[in-house]
Amino acid sequence: MRVLIIGSLGGELGTAAGIAGRRGARLEHTDDIGGALQRLRSDGRVNLVLCELGQPIAELVRALTHERIAVPVIACGPEDDPDAAARAVRDGAQDFLPLPPDPELIAAFLESASGETHALMARDPLMLDTVQRAEQVARSEASVLITGESGTGKEVLARHIHRRSRRADAPFIALNCAAIPEHLLESELFGHEKGAFSGAVARRIGKFEAAHGGTLLLDEISEMDVRLQAKLLRAIQEREIDRLGGSAPVKIDVRILATSNRDLAAEAAAGRFREDLYFRLNVVGLPIPPLRARPGDISLLSAHFVRHYAQVNGLPPRPLSEAAMRLLLRHQWRGNVRELENAMHRAVLMASGPQIDVDAVMLPGMGPAPANRPASELAAPIGAVFPSCGVIEDPPYHQVEEANPISGLVGRRMDEVEQALILGTLHSTSGNRTHAATILGISIRALRNKLRDYASQGVSVPPPAAGVAA
């Protein structure tokens, strides 16, 4: 975990840096954004930027966005200046760290910026078999091609392989080949020298160099255009890359993992993907089965997500009812684990009884549960009540909520509802304290005090936002 500090270390910013250092961060420092940009261009491994309020944050964020350098920027300044904090966030800072610094808040920023996603969970024999094969090859240097429908957990499995590999202490860098316009993907991968193209204002290293010593995940590799596939193949074969506009190749030591939700062999047969690259990537092929084919995972993952989102939203843990679980097991899950995760998050927020019942589990293709229909009836053999052809009409499920927006709140304590509202809002702003405080209409300090209280009561508080800046 590398943290770049911009500004003077003489005062409270220095204290914040010290806390981050004691929490295991490797610290780097520059006095101004010019030095910071130089640093960020030459090393793609900085995870978090702490920037003093007096610095031109808007200029920094604009440059990062323009040069597609993705790193969260946290503005740091006196806690008694909420206007400056709000301005910094408007200028593009990801969040605000009030000074004097709160060690727990710094720890949360660090944890969030480390990019750890859910640990991989599996119980179904089909998935356990896939995980076992992944672990078997994890310690080798072989390229692995992970395939499966969207949302099956390809990236989660790739991270798991990295964590179990000999490269676990080195960077894991992921690049989504479908998310970046074709003309920029090449420079994202290989980097560029100053002046290589209009807009290349300085030398910038690419993902290959950033992943040196570690693992590079090429997500949705089938979307890469054929010309770039040739350059990628050369880089893998020669173990060296050429920065755009560069005059000498750069040696790289990177293990490649790739994912695709298309059948890459068929793409190669159709001439849309280079066959030689396909063979290079597919040294080991790991297909992940769709969620509907692994019912053992549906029960494990749904219970896990229910626990997780209850905690995140400050709600009491409630189990899924048997009927709700039967419903989940019948569903087709075309969006796979991602769809299940979203459905469980929704169900946690909508449930009102001691259990999460079918009326809270609203899935596409199934209408809202009529209020006068007893849960026991809904729990009857599911095919009879929720057939895929739809005995119940199919209005959008949010109509249940619109009909009576406070029905789920009646009977609950005020402080409990406040806690749920605060944590729910914080969750919806991806942990961004400043945005959440603005939405809630309270000061950042008031929000921070509430969060500190919740944390001291053992409630899990969403970590601060640390998405990408560019």
Ligand SMILES: Nc1ncnc2c1ncn2[C@@H]1O[C@H](COP(=O)(O)OP(=O)(O)OP(=O)(O)O)[C@@H](O)[C@H]1O
């Ligand atoms: N086995 C698992 N254990 C825990 N969480 C999982 C698992 N599989 C998937 N998830 C969660 O489901 C979501 C989707 O996972 P992921 O992004 O890895 O899927 P993907 O197959 O790479 O999707 P896409 O093809 O759309 O990029 C993530 O929030 C992830 O944390």
